[in-house]
Amino acid sequence: MDYVLVPHSHFHMKGFTIPEGIQTPSEIAHYAVQTFKEVVQTNLATGIAHPFDPCRFNEEEHRIFFKSISDEDFMACFALAKHIGCKFHFGSDTHSIEKLIRVEEEPYVIQKLGLTFVF
Template identity: 25%
Template sequence: MFNCDYHIHTRLSPCAARDFDLEKIIKVQQERGVKEIGVTDHDYAYGYKAKNIEAVRKIVQKCESPIPIHFGVESHILEYRVASINIQLASYFDYVLMAPNHYHLRGVALPSDLGNPKRVANHELYMFEAAIACPLTDAIAHPFVLTPNVFRLSNEEVSAFGSEMMRHIDQKRLIHQLDLASQREIAIEISPKFIRYNQRHLTEFYQLCLEREVKLLIGSDAHKAEELGELSELEPILEELGVQEEHLWRPKEWRW
């Protein structure tokens, strides 16, 4: 429908499939009719070294692809005012996806009680606020999408837990953050991950984003070829939400 995918990992990310390289991504996306993509490996995949980022950036730029490829990165919030990337490294990328809830990674602040939906709600909101406050953030990756493994829940259980968590989110604080995001043109990602993890209740949150004029970033968060196709599962939801081209986030070009 919108033919773009701005959150794709390559084999450079340790959590991605070993055969998931640029050539494969381009081939699959071209077959699917995707018109524009962005690769977004985790910042730690570069060992936080500028020369590694620069080397990959050159490969992406030189790559003869029929589809335009943007060179983004996925970073994460550790705690308020602490992000995994700094401005010097961020400057090598076209955009930064900031994940507020990478709880599986070392150093990321965890909710005080993973079994308590109210505590998790407070913590998710705190991390979301931290991601919005970070000056490097272009878009927030998978906010409020709970990963079953982290919470040691099945997909069914995480659905009920997540829905209960969202009921405890302070709406006033959330709306204030969305208004800040809108002013600063920070996008909120909508990814098929929320369908994979059975968290359809988040549709209401995406609706709220649109009401507050926050742009949505479409990304598969694919770590292997098969996951690129999951993006089509978003189509009925985007339609239900009434998403039009003007509601979508697109990487910005700098003009000098």
């Protein structure tokens, strides 16, 4: 394959992409950190779609999710992925043109983590 793009945050598929017992945004956040590291360590992924941006979460669920992940966990995840050459595709998994506007919000994250932004 030319590339393997992993949609890491499809946590709405209970029993398939997330175990049945993990339900709260906080539990999902901890599971996300664990599985992100596992995916990166396989060395199979050449890209991760919408990392740490769970599908179908409302605003309150997103707030709890992000509050549950420490800065240290985020830095460990993204530094690990950067170290092995994983690419982050901001906006590449959008399902509508209107949602591409979110790409404009990402340069801060990219700069903070020391990633290279390629158009």
